[in-house]
Amino acid sequence: xxxSVLLGAQAxxxxxxxxxxxxxxxxxxxxxxxxxxxxxVLGVLGDLLTQRDFLMDLGITGLEVGVAFIIAxxxxxxxxxxxxEKLFLGQILSPMFHFMLSVPQSxxxxxxxxxxxxxxxxxxxxxxxxxIFVIIVTTTAAxxxxxxxxxxxxxxxxxxxxxxxxxxxxxxxxxxxxxGLRLGMIFNIIGVLLAEMDASRAGIGxxxxxxxxxxxxxxxxxxxxxxxxxxxIINEVMRYCExxxxxxxxx
Amino acid sequence: xxxxxxxxxxxxxxxxxxxxDFHALDKLSFAIEEGGFVSIVGPSGCxxxxxxxxxTGLLEPTSGQVLIDGIEVxxxxxxxTGVMFQDATxxxxxxxxxxxxxxxxxxxxxxxxxxxxxxxLLKLVGLGDFINxxxxxxxxxxxxxxxxxxxxxxxxxxxxxxxxxxxLDEQTRFKMGEELLWIWQETRKTILFITHGLTEAxxxxxxxxxxxxxxxxxxxxIPVDLPRPxxxxxxxxxxxxxxxxxxxxxxxxxxxx
Numbered sequence: 001x002x003x004s005v006l007l008g009a010q011a012x013x014x015x016x017x018x019x020x021x022x023x024x025x026x027x028x029x030x031x032x033x034x035x036x037x038x039x040x041v042l043g044v045l046g047d048l049l050t051q052r053d054f055l056m057d058l059g060i061t062g063l064e065v066g067v068a069f070i071i072a073x074x075x076x077x078x079x080x081x082x083x084x085e086k087l088f089l090g091q092i093l094s095p096m097f098h099f100m101l102s103v104p105q106s107x108x109x110x111x112x113x114x115x116x117x118x119x120x121x122x123x124x125x126x127x128x129x130x131x132i133f134v135i136i137v138t139t140t141a142a143x144x145x146x147x148x149x150x151x152x153x154x155x156x157x158x159x160x161x162x163x164x165x166x167x168x169x170x171x172x173x174x175x176x177x178x179x180g181l182r183l184g185m186i187f188n189i190i191g192v193l194l195a196e197m198d199a200s201r202a203g204i205g206x207x208x209x210x211x212x213x214x215x216x217x218x219x220x221x222x223x224x225x226x227x228x229x230x231x232x233i234i235n236e237v238m239r240y241c242e243x244x245x246x247x248x249x250x251x
Numbered sequence: 252x253x254x255x256x257x258x259x260x261x262x263x264x265x266x267x268x269x270x271x272d273f274h275a276l277d278k279l280s281f282a283i284e285e286g287g288f289v290s291i292v293g294p295s296g297c298x299x300x301x302x303x304x305x306x307t308g309l310l311e312p313t314s315g316q317v318l319i320d321g322i323e324v325x326x327x328x329x330x331x332t333g334v335m336f337q338d339a340t341x342x343x344x345x346x347x348x349x350x351x352x353x354x355x356x357x358x359x360x361x362x363x364x365x366x367x368x369x370x371x372l373l374k375l376v377g378l379g380d381f382i383n384x385x386x387x388x389x390x391x392x393x394x395x396x397x398x399x400x401x402x403x404x405x406x407x408x409x410x411x412x413x414x415x416x417x418x419l420d421e422q423t424r425f426k427m428g429e430e431l432l433w434i435w436q437e438t439r440k441t442i443l444f445i446t447h448g449l450t451e452a453x454x455x456x457x458x459x460x461x462x463x464x465x466x467x468x469x470x471x472x473i474p475v476d477l478p479r480p481x482x483x484x485x486x487x488x489x490x491x492x493x494x495x496x497x498x499x500x501x502x503x504x505x506x507x508x
Binding site (some may be wrong): 154163 | 328
């Protein structure tokens with residue numbers, strides 16, 4: 001009952017925002033060429049979703065994001081695990097990865113373009129470098145957060161090193177690793193879109209950029225709405241998995 | 252012929268530190284007979300926990316040896332010894348039943364069988380209605396009961412307990428002691444019980460070993476000649492008081508020395 005009231009209120013807020021947006025545009029409080037009405041933008045979005053080459057652009061971006069994640073996730077988790085588990089290695093390399101996390105990756109984009117040219121590979125690599133550091137750093141933290149007691153208890157009950165990794169470390173780390181993967185995915189999408197907007201022949205980022213340059217605000221806003229909705233969905237799905245993995249873990 | 256299930260012979264453990272060698276344990280010797288209930292008390296830092304780690308095979312002695320059922324302990328022997336710690340150390344992502352069955356799953360026992368065994372043990376410790384609860388949903392006392400059940404699941408002859416009730420409130424602690432005695436009577440295990448609580452040690456045990464510190468060693472063996480079953484009234488008896496005072500004096504002397 002209370003949940004439904006809350007959800008209703010939240011939905012109401014969004015409807016209100018849409019109405020305000022619609023009214024501002026309709027009443028020409030802002031020039032409708034700069035702020036097309038909400039319903040106009042929705043109509044444009046509907047059209048876009050029927051256009052083959054737009055869907056191709058969307059697909060390319062999706063593929064770049066997907067491939068980047070498939071590379072970054074296992075690589076980042078493995079490196080992070082090694083750094084957390086091998087104390088010496090971790091002490092040497094952890095600070096470097098930690099520092100890399102604070103450096104804005106965008107400053108390296110020109111170098112990637114020089115090295116890899118402009119295209120699919122460059123976008124994927126840029127996505128990977130965006131995602132991987134946060135995955136590494138959170139996985140390292142996850143390994144170190146596994147209580148020694150769990151390992152001790154497993155050992156007294158005769159667990160082999162392999163069983164300790166699979167039956168103790170892995171489940172104990174899982175919630176934190178999942179958080180790292182989710183953050184990695186957000187960073188990954190930022191990276192790919194940034195690379196596309198900067199210089200690209202395809203992809204949704206390029207579309208957004210050229211619509212902006214061409215003052216096509218109805219298209220631009222439609223694109224923004226779509227990308228926002230898609231990223232929110234990806235994030236929420238991953239958060240749901242994270243939540244499932246954290247079942248029973250004391251926060 | 253009496254059968255010794257635990258035999259500790261000249262057990263020493265030394266740690267090398269920057270200030271030189273540190274003698275955690277110095278030539279400890281004692282034996283526990285099958286079905287016995289022996290407590291170890293001593294001042295903080297006397298090496299009780301080191302002793303337990305040596306008994307469980309988590310640590311290797313510098314010299315001397317631990318024999319369990321006549322076999323020298325070099326690594327954990329889960330089929331012979333069940334272990335319990337001060338913290339219940341249950342795995343939070345597993346249910347009570349899965350936690351109890353965990354040691355069985357490590358040695359590849361049939362899943363269905365393990366489940367049944369875990370359930371039986373949870374019933375034994377009074378948690379038959381909580382098999383699907385996770386540790387976070389259980390009270391401190393309940394978690395320790397799950398830990399007892401887990402310690403018993405491989406049907407070891409020996410239970411090694413490292414201050415298992417120290418983190419519980421006084422009332423729960425007393426109740427858990429009663430239940431432990433009942434389980435001990437039912438299952439005829441041999442129990443080695445490390446504790447800070449003098450009353451608890453005397454109340455539960457046949458024998459109390461008092462440890463001294465720097466280096467850790469056994470300074471006195473106190474037999475508890477009280478009939479079983481033990482009752483609450485015995486705590487007020489003259490014998491109980493004398494034993495308690497004796498241990499208290501010994502520990503005081505150790506900490507002042």
